[in-house]
Amino acid sequence: MAEPTQRVNVVPFPLRPRVFILTDITNEPDDAQSFCRYLTYSNQFQTEGVVACTSIWLKDKVAPENLFQILDGYEPVVDNLNAHAHPQFPYPSADYMRSIIKRGPPVYGMEAVGDDIPLSEGGNLLLQSMTAPSDEPLWVLVWGGTNVLAQVLNKIRHRPDAAALRSKLRVYTISDQDDSGAWIRHQWPDIFYICSVHGWNQYGMSAWVGISGAVDQGGPDPSKVAKEWLKEHIQVGPLGAQYPDLEYIMEGDTPTFLYLIQNGLSVPERPSYGSWGGRYVPLNVSDKGIPKGHYADTVDTVTGLDGQIYRSNKATIWRWRNAFQEDFAARMQWTLTNDFTKANHHPVVAVNGDIGITPFNMDADAGSTITIDASETYDPDGDKISFKWFQYIEPSAEQTYHPPEVSKLQIKTINESGSKVEVTIPGPELSCILFREKKQIERGLLLHLILEVTDSGSPPLTSYRRILIQPVNNNLK
Structure with missing residues (x-):
């Protein structure tokens, strides 16, 4: 059967970035919100793992069951989503996504790391992805603590190919949410690692709060991250029913994958170029000016909603807020119909x-x-x-x-x-x-x-x- 002309006219992607997610889901609603959004973009990625992990806010348990619950809302809308996607880039099935959900160690931070400590279920899956015969980078998107990554890096540290395996890693973590992140960066400063750096739990200083936080007031449009807008545009249909109400800010973890969205703006290998997920510059460079390892916050100068000029690290994300919120709203409309003509496309x-x-x-x-x-x-x-x-x-x-x-x-x-x-x-x-x-x-x-x-x-x-x-x-x- 021939594909509808409209679907073929949707732009294809050059490739699917390999993605591995670590999430302290249930510590607050924003991880569940981010996972709902991620699923509406999941045809852009080769998702290789989603691991429930701990953090400073969820120290002694992990909650993969919440991920499975969200997939129960995703399953009935996959066919609708595929009706709006390029035929070469279909959405993954709910069963596939269920198969890659694993448990991280139910302990805090470095308690999971040691030569005599076995890898968790999630750690074994991450090791499998890191050692897979692929030349493509592996993007580890961290929405909680990093101890799953830390235990795998410790596991491979004496392998002769350890440096080569690390060179394929691309980490984007939402600040440090346990004590293993700083340890990783200290042990292996060669790892490509995007992370806001600030005092412990001083999240208001980070770039990622620009997605929805009450920052640079007068600059970003607050209406499109308000509970009323979310209820009307996002909390619709079976998947939208899994999108929880706000507790703190909306989707604090979402910039990790907004950074990778293939919309003509993102150049993931160049954090200083800027994208929906923010803009970052190297924390250190060689004497020849070559960036090394860790990328941290920088600032953009942006004209705000009120016409005034704002210069901040948050502006590197909120400058795109209207576009990425409308984009999500359109995808939630895709979940409601398999009729291409009844929804909008890029x-x-x-x-x-x-x-x-x-x-x-x-x-x-x-x-x-x-x-x-x-x-x-x-x-x-x-x-x-x-x-x-x-x-x-x-x-x-x-x-x-x-x-x-x-x-x-x-x-x-x-x-x-x-x-x-x-x-x-x-x-x-x-x-x-x-x-x-x-x-x-x-x-x-x-x-x-x-x-x-x-x-x-x-x-x-x-x-x-x-x-x-x-x-x-x-x-x-």
Whole structure:
């Protein structure tokens, strides 16, 4: 049977990132909320494990039964979700997801780690994923404590391939929620590890609270994380019935996988590029400027809802809040119907005729003006689409990690729809220079131009394309 034309017109993904989740579910409602959302994006990932673990808030028990309960709400909607997905990227079955739910050790932190302590059920599954014959990174998303990861790293520490196994790890943890996270980073500073660093339990200082916390008041839109909005748009249908009411903030763990969402914005191997899951810079670099290991909070400068300028680590996430909340609301509508025409779907972005979601790279002479054309962009539902182009300044700052080193693009819309722009690259004295030394170089900092395309459907959906412009100094070629 031929696939409906509309489904084929939905953009496919380049790959499915391998994902392994550790969750202290039942410590408060937000883990259950995050798991509900994760399931609506699960066709984007190769989920290899979901392990119920402990944390400072859930020290002596684990609760996999809550994960199974949520899957009871997911099972009746899988077919509906698949009706809105690209046919090459179907959602996993509820039975598959049940098969990878395991228990971590029901003890706090480092009590689970030792040469004479056997691996937990969840630890064995993680070890299996880490040693699988795959060249793809394994993303360990930590919503609670990290002792499952710590016990596996301790288990393999004397293996001759231990360093190679660690090199495939990509960890994104929601702060430190037990005493094993700091131990991991101290023992193995080579591990790619995204984590906000602050005083113990001072979560208000972290980037991830930008998803829904009452931060930078006047900046983010609070309405789309309010209980009334969630009740109307998220707590609908069988899966929505599993989405619990708020207790503290909504979905504090969700930035771990928002970071990986394949929407044309995310570049997971480059935390400093920024995405729905926030933006992070290396805590340490080599003497040659090469990032090493741990990535921690940084700041974005963003115009808020009130028109004022905000500069904070939380802004690296809340700047995208309207888009990622509307996106979730649309997916919850997918769970309610198998009729493609009864729901909204994402615009498909084309830049200079190239359709896709990976960054679009181009060289440009310093001081020149180039034309970038997105007029072949389309919406699978036939909705009207709007175009917004802007320079994302902060990701370019890779010399001193401060925005003043970044030269500014001039962006001019040249057609009525806004799909085509002229972009002027600053001259070599600004765009191809070592900032501190004031020395011209042949190739300057990559300049990040973001194309944001939003449709007129309900709820409105946004897709992106990151255009990476490499300024070239012809005087030094």
